[in-house]
Structure formats: C-alpha cells, structure tokens
Amino acid sequence: MKPEFENIPLVKAEKRFEIEFNGHYAFIDYRETMHQISLIHTEAEPELAGTGAAAAVVEKTLNFIEESEKKLLPFCPYVFAFIKKHPEWKRIVDERFEGYDKL
Incomplete structure (x- = not known):
C-alpha cells in the first residue's frame, strides 16, 4: 500500500467498505454472513x-476480514487478481470457494 493511504481509516458502511482520499472514494461492495464476507x-x-486507492481499500478490507476471523469469498475480479498477486492473502480465503485452486 502506498504510504499516503496508510493512515486513512477504512469505513464499513451498510453494504460497502470504503476509504476517502482527497474528497473522493474507493470502495468494495460486500455481503456478510456469520462466518464469511463476500467481496x-x-x-x-x-x-x-x-493513485493506488483501489489496492489500498482492498488491502485494508482484507485486514479487516482477517481481524474479524471470517473467511473471504473473493467474487470481485479485482480482489481475486489482488490475491493472486499477493498470495499470502490466500490464508483468509474460504477453502470451499469455487476458484480457490486458481489463486
């Protein structure tokens, strides 16, 4: 994550995670169950x-999911590609996710 995004808080709104940078937003739509969060x-x-804002909101959201001890379902192609590029995040993906073996 670029340094300019490190101290920007992640906001969990009703249906999206978001960050604000210079008055503009990067966000991820999600659905949540007791044990999983689908992006x-x-x-x-x-x-x-x-600017790197999309990558920053993804990384902050993945940290949130890990801290909440839930499993990730990365339906969003951008999130899926982010995890392929950063395979250490595969640790939070639900093993039952259909594309798990492609990460």
Missing part, C-alpha cells in the same frame, strides 16, 4: 485512477 465489486472514483 462483490471494487471501484474507485475516476479522480482516483492510478
């Missing part, structure tokens, strides 16, 4: 393109 869609406002 559905990651997006950053156009003003944040190329």
